[in-house]
Amino acid sequence: MVSLWRPRLLSSLLYVFSLSYFATRFSASVICSLLLAGCVTLDTPELPTHTPTSWSEQSPKNAPAIALRSWWQTWQDPTLNALIDEALTANLDLAQATQRLESERLIAGRWQSPFLPTITAGARPTQDVSATDMYYHASLDMTWELGLFGALDNSKLSANARLYQAEATEQGTRVIVIANVVRHYLALGLSQKQQQLLQHQLTLDEETLELALTRQRAHLGTPEESTQAQLRLAQTRANLALEREASSRSARALAVLLGREQPDSAWTQINAPLQAPAFTLTELPADLLRTRPDIHTAEADVLQAAAQVGLARSALFPRLSLGGSILYAYNTTQNMRTSTDYAPSVGLYVDIPLWDWGQRRTRMQANESLLDAALLGYRKAVLDGVSEVENALSGLTHQQERIQALESSEQALKKQQQSQRTLQSLGLSSRYDQLLQQRAVLETQSDLWRAHAARTLSFIALYKALGGAPLPEKPEETTP
Incomplete structure (x- = not known):
């Protein structure tokens, strides 16, 4: 099982990074106007x-x-x-x-370290909503703060x-x-x-x-x-x-x-x-x-x-970042893999200040x-x-x-x-x-x-x- 799991994981990693690459290029054309809005000039007195x-x-x-x-x-x-x-x-x-x-x-x-792509890996046991099966999740996450x-x-x-x-x-x-x-x-x-x-x-x-x-x-x-x-x-x-x-x-x-x-x-x-x-x-x-x-x-x-x-x-302003992840789930209760072994995802994360916008404005003043x-x-x-x-x-x-x-x-x-x-x-x-x-x-x-x-x-x-x-x-x- 291990010998088959590693090649599949490697191919999945290549897949998610290639997907991230093409998604990034696609996202760049979609959010071009947003990036131009974010290019605030440096204001030194x-x-x-x-x-x-x-x-x-x-x-x-x-x-x-x-x-x-x-x-x-x-x-x-x-x-x-x-x-x-x-x-x-x-x-x-x-x-x-x-x-x-x-x-x-x-x-x-x-x-510049906070604005470079970061990759984190994690593994943890979890349980489904119906509390019938136990799973062991292994994930690989990538985030890129655009600054x-x-x-x-x-x-x-x-x-x-x-x-x-x-x-x-x-x-x-x-x-x-x-x-x-x-x-x-x-x-x-x-x-x-x-x-x-x-x-x-x-x-x-x-x-x-x-x-x-x-x-x-x-x-x-x-x-x-x-x-x-x-x-x-x-x-x-x-x-x-x-x-x-x-x-x-x-x-x-x-x-x-x-x-x-x-x-x-x-x-x-x-x-x-x-x-x-x-x-x-x-x-x-x-x-x-x-x-x-x-x-x-x-x-x-x-x-x-x-x-x-x-x-x-x-x-x-909204905080924008690119992110991608790949999730591997293993059913420990039934001792078998789920039907969705790998769940890759990639996209744009947006963090919009709403309720604390006034506090942030006060801090700027x-x-x-x-x-x-x-x-x-x-x-x-x-x-x-x-x-x-x-x-x-x-x-x-x-x-x-x-x-x-x-x-x-x-x-x-x-x-x-x-x-x-x-x-x-x-x-x-x-x-x-x-x-x-x-x-x-x-x-x-x-x-x-x-x-x-x-x-x-x-x-x-x-x-x-x-x-x-x-x-x-x-x-x-x-x-x-």
């Missing part, structure tokens, strides 16, 4: 891409331009370059974003929007990681420099306190002078402890960015904080639309919202509101990007003014210190007065280093706002 023509804060025109994708290399610091290279390969946040992107890439590569009225195109748009969003998220993580590595590297250098100045200042304060006590015992100074010297010494020690804590925090933050468990002891040798170089900004506000990841994310949100509107609109919100979010992302760049350029300008003022103050204090030395050599001044002058110079130098660091932070914020980071390597094209 126009993005509000208006941006200023130029920046309000202009950079010098005679300075060199800096490459956006490798802006940190302008310092030509091998240690910094090595740290960034390590962060791009070992940072855990970036690794997570890369894995999520790979997941979305795999899913997006199969977006009319925009369902096919909007499903593709939705999948591409999710992929685009994952790509923007990964690139945004890359931008943040690079900016944070440079920022903590700057903080390490600044902290080490401040500790050197504070150590020198601590030595001066200890000597000043000793001289103040001597002057008090000799009745040449007042108790207030000794008290002020003690306060200055205590404040210097407190500031030194704060700088050591800041150095430890920056080192540990840098270690986390590199995926390390402990900071590198060699980082304590970074004692020259980065200074912002002279540069010419060649990027325009319109360039943010293609370089800033969060704008890409907002664009992906708009595309996703538009796809959901299209899918909700397609749900208002709700998705249209979400699309409007996504467009507003995109506009907000563009404005935020322009604002961040403008703030960074403004910070560069004003911090440069502060640096110039502190440099003038430092020069004046050094001249005053030289005059103090002259007076001391002539016996018209004391070592005590000279120590106070040296301390004032050290405090000004400390403020000057902090001003340089603040300007460098504005430089880092500028290229972070511009989306400065290397682009990821494009994956190899694979055939789905």
Whole structure:
């Protein structure tokens, strides 16, 4: 029985698929008008891409331009370059974003799966209506969702929007990681420099306190002078402890960015904080639309919202699909085949929304509101990007003014210190007065280093706002 059953089943399968082929061609000519009605064009909204023509804060025109994708290399610091290279390969946040992107890439590569012909097989026991015979049914079913009225195109748009969003998220993580590595590297250098100045200042304060006590015992100074010297010494020690804590925090933050468990002891040798170089900004506000990841994310949100509107609109129309099946029935009660061993069928399935049409209409209107919100979010992302760049350029300008003022103050204090030395050599001044002058110079130098660091932070914020980071390597094209 088995040897006869298999050839008959095979011939029946060939029969039903050939029948499906000819029925499909016949149905195509019959429902041609319906297919044309279902060819809804893809409706994607126009993005509000208006941006200023130029920046309000202009950079010098005679300075060199800096490459956006490798802006940190302008310092030509091998240690910094090595740290960034390590962060791009070992940072855990970036690794997570890369894995999520790979997941979305795999899913997006199969977006058309619901609209491809599917074949299912099943077997089950059943009983006839009169409850006299038991049958064993084996069936082979084929369905083909046509994806009319925009369902096919909007499903593709939705999948591409999710992929685009994952790509923007990964690139945004890359931008943040690079900016944070440079920022903590700057903080390490600044902290080490401040500790050197504070150590020198601590030595001066200890000597000043000793001289103040001597002057008090000799009745040449007042108790207030000794008290002020003690306060200055205590404040210097407190500031030194704060700088050591800041150095430890920056080192540990840098270690986390590199995926390390402990900071590198060699980082304590970074004692020259980065200074912002002279540069010419060649990027325009319109360039943010293609370089800033969060704008890409907002664009992906708009595309996703538009796809959901299209899918909700397609749900208002009848759902059409082609289907075919072949049924084999075996009478287990009488241990014999029925008179109709095989029952092939093929045809067009129509699912018409009737009672829930109003609910589907409400869903489409709700998705249209979400699309409007996504467009507003995109506009907000563009404005935020322009604002961040403008703030960074403004910070560069004003911090440069502060640096110039502190440099003038430092020069004046050094001249005053030289005059103090002259007076001391002539016996018209004391070592005590000279120590106070040296301390004032050290405090000004400390403020000057902090001003340089603040300007460098504005430089880092500028290229972070511009989306400065290397682009990821494009994956190899694979055939789905």
